[in-house]
Amino acid sequence: LPMEPAGSRKPSDHLYWARTQSTTNPVEHKPLDKEAAAALQQSAVAKGAAWNAASTWEEKDISKWARELLSEDLLLSITTEFDLSSADASKLPEMTQGTHGLRCSLKVASVTSVTGDVTHVLSRGKQRVVFELGLKLTLEIEIREAGELKHIVTGTLNIPEITNEELDETKLPSHKLTCDDRPWSSFLGVAAGRMWPNLKLALSALVEQAKQKWL
Structure with missing residues (x-):
């Protein structure tokens, strides 16, 4: 048979087209029901957390629990x-200067508010509790001379931000201090400063209790 010149072929001559109509139905994509969707999502979460199987890094928001523990x-x-x-x-106010043997007793009379966030972190098997808080406290100071109550001073201590670093x-x-009896404002500042070590102990206790709870 004579050969067909190469230049006379069309680029599509090598293609083969089916002469019969396809009887295969098109694929119909159906949405997953609720159970199947939930199972798929759970599987994805499990796979995504597989890298953390050795407790490489895990965080838990414990803010609500921490704020309640501090406040109550x-x-x-x-x-x-x-x-x-x-x-x-x-x-001391001028009217009380010159007195001797004064002893003061300060307490947190009430907690107006505790705001902010507290997070429990587990990293490579080690625990950390990270906090960034705002505290507003009502303070009450009793001032005694030779055991006799002479004055009661009240005021508000507002610490807008306190973190682990502090x-x-x-x-x-x-912080900001507001004294209910203005002549005692300076002395309220002295008393609040004396309270700081015990406030640090309270925050340290928060950290330790959180570690025990989520150990």
């Missing part, structure tokens, strides 16, 4: 007693 227990347990030094006495500080973090 730890902060209300704060009390501080101290004898006035000469430097402390200089902050636990290493020796002074009360940035």
Whole structure:
């Protein structure tokens, strides 16, 4: 047979087209029912968490629990007693200066608010509790001379932000004090400063209790 010249072929001549009509029905995609969708999602979560099987990193928001513990227990347990030094006495109102042997007892009378976030972190088997909180407390100070009650001073301590880093500080973090009896405002600042070590203990107790609860 004579060969067909190569130049006379069309690019589509090598294609083969079926001469009969396909009888295969098109694939119909049906949406998953609720049970199948839930199973698929659970499987995806399990696969996504597989990398963390060795407790490489895990976080848990414990803010609600922590705020309740602080408001209802730890902060209300704060009390501080101290004898006035000469430097402390200089902050007393003029009407009380010159008195001697004064002893002060400070307590958190009520917790107005605790805001912010607390997170429990498990990293490579080690626990950390990270907090960033705002505290607003009502303080009450009793001032006695030779055991006799002389004055009661009340006021509000507002700490807008306190974090783990402040636990290493020796002074009360940035705050605002409002005294209900203005002449005692300076002395309220002295008393609040004396309270700081016990406030740090309360926050440290929060950290330790969180570690025990989510161990």
